[in-house]
Amino acid sequence: MSLLRLHQITKTFLTYGLDEIVPAHKQPWYGKLARASLFWLRNKHKDKPIGTRLRLALQTLGPVWIKFGQMLSTRRDLLPLEIAEELAFLQDQVQPFDPAMAQKLIEQALEIDNIHEYFAEFESKPLASASIAQVHAAKLQHKDELKDVVIKVIRPDIEKQIQADLSLMERFARIVVNLLSEGKRLRPVEVVREYKKTLLDELDLMREGANAIQLRRNFEDSDSLYIPEVYSDYSRKNVLVMERIYGIPVSDTEALLAQGTNMKLLAERGVEVFFTQVFRDSFFHADMHPGNIFVSRENPHNPKYIGIDCGIVGTLNREDKRYLAENFIAFFNRDYRQVAQLHVDSGWVPADTCVEEFEFAIRTVCEPIFNKPLAEISFGHVLVNLFNTARRFNMEVQPQLVLLQKTLLYVEGLGRQLYPQLDLWKTAKPFLEHWVQEQVGPLAVAKKLYANLPFWAEKMPELPDLIYQNLKRRPPSAVTQKADTATKPLLLGLAASSFAIISGLSFIFDKPVASSLLAIIAVLVFISAWRKTG
Numbered sequence: 001m002s003l004l005r006l007h008q009i010t011k012t013f014l015t016y017g018l019d020e021i022v023p024a025h026k027q028p029w030y031g032k033l034a035r036a037s038l039f040w041l042r043n044k045h046k047d048k049p050i051g052t053r054l055r056l057a058l059q060t061l062g063p064v065w066i067k068f069g070q071m072l073s074t075r076r077d078l079l080p081l082e083i084a085e086e087l088a089f090l091q092d093q094v095q096p097f098d099p100a101m102a103q104k105l106i107e108q109a110l111e112i113d114n115i116h117e118y119f120a121e122f123e124s125k126p127l128a129s130a131s132i133a134q135v136h137a138a139k140l141q142h143k144d145e146l147k148d149v150v151i152k153v154i155r156p157d158i159e160k161q162i163q164a165d166l167s168l169m170e171r172f173a174r175i176v177v178n179l180l181s182e183g184k185r186l187r188p189v190e191v192v193r194e195y196k197k198t199l200l201d202e203l204d205l206m207r208e209g210a211n212a213i214q215l216r217r218n219f220e221d222s223d224s225l226y227i228p229e230v231y232s233d234y235s236r237k238n239v240l241v242m243e244r245i246y247g248i249p250v251s252d253t254e255a256l257l258a259q260g261t262n263m264k265l266l267a268e269r270g271v272e273v274f275f276t277q278v279f280r281d282s283f284f285h286a287d288m289h290p291g292n293i294f295v296s297r298e299n300p301h302n303p304k305y306i307g308i309d310c311g312i313v314g315t316l317n318r319e320d321k322r323y324l325a326e327n328f329i330a331f332f333n334r335d336y337r338q339v340a341q342l343h344v345d346s347g348w349v350p351a352d353t354c355v356e357e358f359e360f361a362i363r364t365v366c367e368p369i370f371n372k373p374l375a376e377i378s379f380g381h382v383l384v385n386l387f388n389t390a391r392r393f394n395m396e397v398q399p400q401l402v403l404l405q406k407t408l409l410y411v412e413g414l415g416r417q418l419y420p421q422l423d424l425w426k427t428a429k430p431f432l433e434h435w436v437q438e439q440v441g442p443l444a445v446a447k448k449l450y451a452n453l454p455f456w457a458e459k460m461p462e463l464p465d466l467i468y469q470n471l472k473r474r475p476p477s478a479v480t481q482k483a484d485t486a487t488k489p490l491l492l493g494l495a496a497s498s499f500a501i502i503s504g505l506s507f508i509f510d511k512p513v514a515s516s517l518l519a520i521i522a523v524l525v526f527i528s529a530w531r532k533t534g
């Protein structure tokens with residue numbers, strides 16, 4: 001750990017008076033003593049509100065802290081609203097690094113002597129320069145074609161700096177746990193760990209490339225989203241080469257209007273794309289800030305998004321999706337009892353939770369939201385409120401759900417900026433209802449059974465043997481014999497029915513061999529069950 005960096009950070013925190021976040025009467029004696037011993041580092045910004053001071057301090061400390069502040073700005077469940085809003089203004093304006101260095105890094109990564117071995121042209125002036133990477137335009141000679149591409153290069157030595165700052169940040173987080181009475185609820189160590197993981201993932205461009213390839217495949221035939229092609233052969237951990245896109249930045253409303261974009265459709269498609277990613281693919285782009293979203297210049301009446309920067313993605317399992325869909329539906333039906341019951345039934349909150357109390361708590365935070373017209377309700381805020389309430393009842397909210405809630409806030413913000421009358425609920429409801437229907441309907445049962453077919457196909461040859469062995473086993477005692485006489489035929493009957501159903505399904509799904517085998521087994525087991533009853 002660099003002592004110099006520790007000094008810089010402490011100095012910045014104290015000269016912006018961030019120690020005042022903890023009221024004096026809540027500070028332990030050793031905290032006060034430590035502060036007093038650094039008496040020459042005075043708060044030089046007394047006139048500014050605490051949110052502004054926090055923003056300025058993070059800005060002074062550089063990219064790792066700026067990105068951390070940006071992440072915190074979306075955690076309205078953790079921070080007071082005024083601080084979260086102030087942090088949303090954080091901008092990472094960083095100087096570009098030397099293009100000659102960028103070129104050298106690319107050559108080293110691709111193990112070539114000269115960049116022109118692969119790239120017919122390389123623009124030295126960067127297209128963009130962010131805290132972690134720099135982007136250059138180029139022309140790639142690929143399969144006898146000249147392709148317009150961009151090359152993203154990770155800044156030199158950034159990993160070391162990031163690791164050093166992150167380890168200091170972790171130390172500060174541990175201090176906050178002990179120092180603040182609120183320390184435990186805010187879970188700073190977990191928040192920093194989650195941030196660390198996200199940031200370190202962003203340093204691996206192979207991951208970003210793989211995510212982009214997956215998203216592109218998921219939306220291959222879509223009218224709503226386009227993901228540029230990644231050229232994996234020319235990409236490495238610190239270099240990513242992808243198709244250059246020429247869309248309109250989604251924040252440029254003027255340009256979108258000027259080309260006659262159907263703004264209503266565009267806004268609705270944002271919501272549609274998001275819910276498709278979540279409920280159909282369980283794989284969503286989780287860094288949907290406006291800088292990463294463009295709109296195609298083609299077909300403005302049938303507008304298509306272009307998404308870049310797939311460094312952060314979220315995935316959800318079936319339980320997470322069920323949690324979301326059923327809670328949203330119950331919430332929008334104002335059925336708080338159902339919301340509470342769902343949490344208990346699924347084990348998200350402990351089984352001994354008082355459902356009435358939980359329902360009451362949910363009603364208290366959620367009912368005021370319905371003072372607005374349905375069209376103005378924010379899904380993201382509904383989730384924030386739900387998570388906050390559930391946490392009070394000992395539910396551990398999973399990081400992937402928090403990531404989703406943050407993305408939802410972005411998606412809503414974007415949709416309403418494009419088309420203020422956007423009715424989110426109307427757009428999203430069919431997705432949620434359709435998904436829930438699919439999970440419980442007969443087709444869902446058929447699909448699950450179908451998914452288990454390979455397992456049964458593997459075990460089937462052993463089954464007659466197993467049944468035979470089991471029936472033949474040890475001479476039963478008088479008591480068990482009585483029980484066996486009653487239960488064995490029943491169990492065998494059940495097993496036979498299952499085989500018959502799976503056999504039918506195999507036939508429907510065009511697996512005639514498996515179907516015939518299963519049918520034979522079903523008949524054999526039925527005969528065995530029938531003989532037992534005799």
Ligand SMILES: Nc1ncnc2c1ncn2[C@@H]1O[C@H](COP(=O)(O)OP(=O)(O)OP(=O)(O)O)[C@@H](O)[C@H]1O
Pocket residue numbers: 127128129130131132133134135150152228242243244245246291292308309311
């Ligand atoms: N495929 C592309 N075609 C055209 N321009 C691109 C492309 N990819 C990136 N850019 C430009 O480079 C900028 C930065 O790219 P990207 O967001 O991937 O980098 P980043 O380092 O992750 O930035 P940030 O941290 O701000 O998200 C984009 O805002 C865009 O202007």
